[in-house]
Amino acid sequence: MLFAGILFMSVRAAAQTPEEKLAAKGIRLSEVSKPVANYVNVVRTGNLLFLAGKGPLVNGEYIKGKLGKDLTVEQGYKAAEITAIDQLSVLKAELGDLSKVKRIVKVNGYVNSESDFYDQPAVINGFSDMMVYVFGEKGKHARTSLGVNTLPSNIAVEIELIVEVE
Numbered sequence: 001m002l003f004a005g006i007l008f009m010s011v012r013a014a015a016q017t018p019e020e021k022l023a024a025k026g027i028r029l030s031e032v033s034k035p036v037a038n039y040v041n042v043v044r045t046g047n048l049l050f051l052a053g054k055g056p057l058v059n060g061e062y063i064k065g066k067l068g069k070d071l072t073v074e075q076g077y078k079a080a081e082i083t084a085i086d087q088l089s090v091l092k093a094e095l096g097d098l099s100k101v102k103r104i105v106k107v108n109g110y111v112n113s114e115s116d117f118y119d120q121p122a123v124i125n126g127f128s129d130m131m132v133y134v135f136g137e138k139g140k141h142a143r144t145s146l147g148v149n150t151l152p153s154n155i156a157v158e159i160e161l162i163v164e165v166e
Contacts, residue, residue: 042090056156081126
């Protein structure tokens with residue numbers, strides 16, 4: 001009987017909510033920034049949320065620059081990770097509880113790149129790794145990682161996603 005109790009406790013300890021996982025890493029979700037043009041941050045249709053593209057916003061300032069010129073792969077990865085936190089903030093504001101996420105379905109990642117930069121997937125991994133950390137298996141998604149010659153305001157990355165919710 002003692003073994004069953006220990007097993008239950010270890011399973012219970014591992015079953016953290018997405019918010020608890022973020023807190024364990026010292027990550028605080030931010031206030032959602034307002035759209036910069038004529039669109040909304042999220043549209044819900046049925047049980048799908050379509051999140052508009054966001055960039056890496058830190059203390060009101062975007063991380064800017066081209067990968068392969070101004071930024072390294074590691075800096076791009078961090079920019080994508082910050083963008084993931086920004087998109088999690090949008091989800092939290094929309095749903096009230098990140099546990100309502102059933103699946104991260106699709107991610108489109110755009111990397112502001114020099115013409116000879118080819119590591120876009122390594123950059124967008126910063127976003128994908130955060131989704132898998134927060135949601136586990138439900139965070140694994142289909143993905144596109146594209147290099148583009150420019151992004152609005154010269155931001156390093158822009159990432160949009162589709163999410164299935166309860």
